[in-house]
Amino acid sequence: xxxxxxxxxxxxxxxxxxxxxxxxxxxxxxxxxxxxxxxxxxxxxxxxxxxxxxxxxxxxxxxxxxxxxxxxxxxxxxxxxxxxxxxxxxxxxxxxxxxxxxxxxxxxxxxxxxxxxxxxxxxxxxxxxxxxxxxxxxxxxxxxxxxxxxxxxxxxxxxxxxxxxxxxxxxxxxxxxxxxxxxxxxxxxxxxxxxxxxxxxxxxxxxxxxxxxxxxxxxxxxxxxxxxxxxxxxxxxxxxxxxxxxxxxxxxxxxxxxxxxxxxxxxxxxxxxxxxxxxxxxxxxxxxxxxxxxxxxxxxxxxxxxxxxxxxxxxxxxxxxxxxxxxxxxxxxx
Amino acid sequence: xxxxxxxxxxxxxxxxxxxxxxxxxxxxxxxxxxxxxxxxxxxxxxxxxxxxxxxxxxxxxxxxxxxxxxxxxxxxxxxxxxxxxxxxxxxxxxxxxxxxxxxxxxxxxxxxxxxxxxxxxxxxxxxxxxxxxxxxxxxxxxxxxxxxxxxxxxxxxxxxxxxxxxxxxxxxxxxxxxxxxxxxxxxxxxxxxxxxxxxxxxxxxxxxxxxxxxxxxxxxxxxxxxxxxxxxxxxxxxxxxxxxxxxxxxxxxxxxxxxxxxxxxxxxxxxxxxxxxxxxxxxxxxxxxxx
Numbered sequence: 001x002x003x004x005x006x007x008x009x010x011x012x013x014x015x016x017x018x019x020x021x022x023x024x025x026x027x028x029x030x031x032x033x034x035x036x037x038x039x040x041x042x043x044x045x046x047x048x049x050x051x052x053x054x055x056x057x058x059x060x061x062x063x064x065x066x067x068x069x070x071x072x073x074x075x076x077x078x079x080x081x082x083x084x085x086x087x088x089x090x091x092x093x094x095x096x097x098x099x100x101x102x103x104x105x106x107x108x109x110x111x112x113x114x115x116x117x118x119x120x121x122x123x124x125x126x127x128x129x130x131x132x133x134x135x136x137x138x139x140x141x142x143x144x145x146x147x148x149x150x151x152x153x154x155x156x157x158x159x160x161x162x163x164x165x166x167x168x169x170x171x172x173x174x175x176x177x178x179x180x181x182x183x184x185x186x187x188x189x190x191x192x193x194x195x196x197x198x199x200x201x202x203x204x205x206x207x208x209x210x211x212x213x214x215x216x217x218x219x220x221x222x223x224x225x226x227x228x229x230x231x232x233x234x235x236x237x238x239x240x241x242x243x244x245x246x247x248x249x250x251x252x253x254x255x256x257x258x259x260x261x262x263x264x265x266x267x268x269x270x271x272x273x274x275x276x277x278x279x280x281x282x283x284x285x286x287x288x289x290x291x292x293x294x295x296x297x298x299x300x301x302x303x304x305x306x307x308x309x310x311x312x313x314x315x316x317x318x319x320x321x322x323x324x325x326x327x328x329x330x331x332x333x334x
Numbered sequence: 335x336x337x338x339x340x341x342x343x344x345x346x347x348x349x350x351x352x353x354x355x356x357x358x359x360x361x362x363x364x365x366x367x368x369x370x371x372x373x374x375x376x377x378x379x380x381x382x383x384x385x386x387x388x389x390x391x392x393x394x395x396x397x398x399x400x401x402x403x404x405x406x407x408x409x410x411x412x413x414x415x416x417x418x419x420x421x422x423x424x425x426x427x428x429x430x431x432x433x434x435x436x437x438x439x440x441x442x443x444x445x446x447x448x449x450x451x452x453x454x455x456x457x458x459x460x461x462x463x464x465x466x467x468x469x470x471x472x473x474x475x476x477x478x479x480x481x482x483x484x485x486x487x488x489x490x491x492x493x494x495x496x497x498x499x500x501x502x503x504x505x506x507x508x509x510x511x512x513x514x515x516x517x518x519x520x521x522x523x524x525x526x527x528x529x530x531x532x533x534x535x536x537x538x539x540x541x542x543x544x545x546x547x548x549x550x551x552x553x554x555x556x557x558x559x560x561x562x563x564x565x566x567x568x569x570x571x572x573x574x575x576x577x578x579x580x581x582x583x584x585x586x587x588x589x590x591x592x593x594x595x596x597x598x599x600x601x602x603x604x605x606x607x608x609x610x611x612x613x614x615x616x617x618x619x620x621x622x623x624x625x
Contacts, residue, residue, distance in 0.1 A: 112618055298431050
């Protein structure tokens with residue numbers, strides 16, 4: 001491969017980002033909210049991919065960081081503490097929590113790790129619903145209402161970009177190489193002098209940072225949180241389904257998965273040409289689509305040939321590479 | 335507050351609850367061991383079992399224990415069909431992908447079942463109002479309905495125990511638990527046993543659903559919380575062990591009843607989660623070994 005002097009993708013990327021930055025001034029507020037939620041999902045999906053895809057530990061309770069930060073933020077914010085201080089506290093509390101639980105939890109493997117985290121998020125849902133004096137119980141916490149979509153749009157865009165950048169950097173760094181080593185074989189990685197515990201813990205805490213940032217701002221944006229909104233079962237399963245749909249362990253997978261999920265939801269909810277009964281059953285449809293993705297395309301959408309061909313054609317094929325190589329390795333092992 | 339009568343009553347209620355848990359949890363544990371699939375749909379099948387019982391009872395007014403004779407074979411067939419259609423295509427994937435795929439597929443199916451049921455039936459809770467006379471033993475009120483369910487659960491457990499120990503299929507299941515490759519080498523048809531295991535497991539879930547609707551009420555959304563309880567029981571008892579599932583179910587049932595009595599009903603599920611997290615951290619292998 002010869003090195004190009006000018007990469008057209010850098011130009012296109014800059015134009016695209018400028019478009020995203022000025023977009024809220026020209027489009028309907030409805031689509032501002034749509035994009036804002038899309039950025040949130042991209043942030044959560046991509047950070048989930050750090051542990052699930054790069055490190056190989058499926059964290060079924062990834063949303064718990066979002067929730068802790070949202071609660072930390074809201075509890076302080078209703079007491080009149082300034083925004084920045086609330087957010088910092090929320091994020092710091094989440095990171096400390098992540099550091100504390102990462103050591104015992106990362107001693108578990110595979111399905112056991114996933115289940116322990118799932119139990120953790122459900123435990124938080126119950127605790128948040130039961131401690132009425134502290135968290136407002138099942139009634140949740142209401143913040144002062146206001147129209148904050150525009151500010152939130154820019155914050156979420158920034159966090160999503162940051163997450164994507166970190167996910168782009170990891171596979172190209174020594175840190176990422178260590179994570180891949182741990183994913184493929186922990187004992188071999190340790191034998192090669194990788195401090196397995198240190199890398200696992202830092203990946204876990206790093207992946208907790210982005211949902212923590214998003215969670216605090218989300219509470220501020222929506223003006224209301226309750227245990228169901230931040231710790232609900234559908235929320236706990238959302239990152240897994242999104243990333244699985246896009247493709248685990250790839251750079252583009254979570255982004256494509258998030259876009260795809262949002263589009264499906266949008267289509268099933270608001271389209272006028274679908275019969276009404278399909279809309280009433282939109283969760284059923286979503287479930288069946290999920291099952292179909294799980295059965296027919298284990299590597300996610302990015303490995304389906306139309307997608308792969310398209311990305312190869314536009315020259316972005318190298319972002320799918322990691323997953324293809326992985327699949328080959330896995331096939332020879334099996 | 336805590337008189338001996340109340341204590342006995344609480345333990346009885348806990349044991350009964352634990353018994354219904356254990357039946358379905360053993361199925362989940364078998365699936366987890368034999369197919370290495372995390373079947374999140376399990377609680378939904380219990381809900382469906384309860385729904386079928388409710389329907390049959392409302393339509394025909396049969397004795398619920400006669401309905402059991404219809405429910406078991408129907409759910410064994412449903413389980414086998416479920417495995418053939420949804421689980422079989424993902425079984426041959428490497429471990430990490432199998433975990434991912436099994437979560438996504440079973441979560442998808444669970445969501446679909448939950449949503450369709452609530453669409454057709456509405457979100458209201460339903461129960462079968464079938465009562466049998468209660469009798470009084472030294473101040474402890476024992477409902478004979480609960481007692482007969484307890485006897486049935488014990489009978490089913492003993493039957494399962496001997497099925498696993500004596501029958502050919504049971505021996506094959508235990509062989510796969512001990513050594514999958516070894517079982518293949520001596521000519522056990524592993525895919526067929528996996529289908530069988532799904533049939534047994536989901537038949538048990540349907541049976542548990544029948545008992546559940548007789549004892550408590552069912553609604554479309556009970557599935558997932560129940561699945562989480564089962565997972566806690568499986569982890570507590572050790573996967574693939576009948577005794578372990580029974581012990582785990584009883585421990586969790588009694589613990590939940592006591593937590594509900596002393597702290598309030600909404601804390602009872604917290605017991606399950608705490609158990610799950612603690613057991614995984616302290617003793618990931620569970621209390622008991624394989625069958």
